[in-house]
Amino acid sequence: MTGLRTAGTGLRMAGEVRRGGFGLALDFSVAAGEVLGVLGPNGAGKTTLLRTLAGLGALTSGRIELAGAALDDPARELFVPADRRPVGLVFQNYRLFPHLSVRDNVAFAARARGVRRHPARQGADGWLDRLGLAELASRKPAQLSGGQAQRVALARALAAGPGLLLLDEPLAALDARTRLEVRGELRRHLSAFGGPSLVVTHDPLEAMVLTDRLLVLEDGRVAQQGTPAEVARRPASQYVARLMGLNLYRGARGPDGAVAVDGGGVLHSVAGEPPAAGRVLLAVRPSAISLHTEQPRHASPRNVWPGTVTGVELLTDRVRVQVSGSPPALVDITPDAVAELDLAAGSPVWLSAKATEIDCYPDPR
Template sequence: MTDQGPQTSVVGLDADVTVRRGTLDLHAQFRVAPGEVLAVLGPNGAGKTTLLRTLAGLLALREGRVSVAGTTWDEPSSGVFVPATDRRVGLVFQDYRLFPHLSVLDNVAFAERARGVRRGAARAAAREVLRQIDLEALADRRPGQLSGGQAQRVALARALASGPAMMLLDEPLAALDARTRLEIRAELRRRLSAFAGPSIVVTHDPLEALVLADRILVLEEGRIVQTGTPSEVARRPVTEYVARLMGLNLYSGRLADPELGRIDLEGGGELVAAAVPAGLQKGDRLLAALAPTAISLHLGELPEGSPRNVWEGTVSGVELLTDRVRVAVEGSPAALVDVTAAAVADLRLAPGLRVRLSAKAGEVTAYPAP
């Protein structure tokens, strides 16, 4: 193989992935545009890591096709399978997987050395990447001499130094403490934004997805349940899992009165939304999202001019969440409500207490069910 430095091509990913691994039956069809960062969210066992391993060539497709820039990497029907070692993929793992016996410089140069590039050329290219990421001062250190944040940045440098067509990152910030995660998250966003090819970040952290990604894909039980921009997913979740991640109460129901915006909820009760999507008719299914901060709790009668949504319930749990308290209320509908610690004391909130809840119609976001 001839010597060559890192080369980055502008590419896009076209994936139709069907894989069976143990009890998981994964099927996901999606595209990632050149320069786009896609975050893959999902609960444990949803298929996130399996999807990443398949794209990397560590698992073979059962059916479907994976192509980058029109070049097929995996297609069982035509007998095409490009092994992982021959795919130009930059991989960043949760545990970084740096070689402890190699210096930072030689860790970063490893991918090009593995492809047959001479040591001098690979090290020169690696040093340039380290310089670009402000890590040149660490070139002679061993991984054991690095902090968690430094190790993560070296792992990113190693992935970029391979001249990847695509970047794949598996929980890249999970091993870092909260303060370091904040610093590295901003830098990671800058580096991925500057990368010309598609990037996929697997994470269980909704904030990580919202900050890093141009678009979010949500997997549940091996299926795509939602895709959209961070704003779309955060404001209009379509499953209970996504709603919990985004900190919202989510209700499904049917439109009972299009003019008044009244929604009959499937779990009992009703909500009134100030606006419903145009074109929906009486009886059509829709979803309604309501933030815990938009709901108020009361012990007695509500004052005049109260919100249009008022219902009763019983406190079932009280939990401290850093700067606020989350109160779980069983009722029709059930709700999570965020209040201050002072409100907990003033209202003497405790499990078993009967309360009244209220929410303005303008705080209810109604949209068509998928």
């Protein structure tokens, strides 16, 4: 039976894929044992990336290497098809074979390589033990819960002894409660896998918990990459800022440190390490902005500006208020504060934020 640890130097992709009017151009690597999260809006290229790595699509130019061996190199007319690639793929809907038992689903990879039924099942039993599925071996997929089906799909992928593990929205099919239970368990299994792993997700919390590093795609290009903490603290695009729940502003920083925000408004920041002058980004948490019904005249914040409430939305234990202005903002306050301020769509308000609460950093564009 193949062990969890896989030798190799990891994954490297530097290439381009052209499909009709869409182009995906990426240059990145994933170290052995590292989990890379892939984020991006619909149409950014996430599915194209997974299909290309799995061998379900080919590069137009460039090269893909896994553990030092080429999988795709159009210049050399080299292409390793999907059935010969050491890649384990966990689909969003798991795609378990409905007519096979859990044991035989996990044994499928070995059977497909010509291993006899008994030794293939023995190998599958080892993986079922590791993932806590031994008591489910004789069940059919229709008899499994969502969390159990997810673990079976992962066991089937690992049983093939892959050098690369690809997971496409691995928790998306689960309800909220099951997702919470399975998330930490999945992280443990990914940490134990010795090869590189890629996890495609739309869930920022999932990305924070499951991955070591994030790769954000937008329009077929890398918009940002870094550790989850780096990306969450300093988003490089509005998509990432919305995903992480932050207000993000682009602007020009003057010699005096004031930032003229694109679209109107001026903000001051003493957080971060921005250049003396030039193009910058400003990130501020919705909870770091305060709302007032009158202009604060004796408050300490250096940033005070007028606005109009355009929307009020309850988010579990807090209320998110959308405010138009120069600049516009999302503001998080308590339900009590909404009642006290008598907020509704169309209410005039004043916003304030301390300069120490606004992170300023160079604009990568």
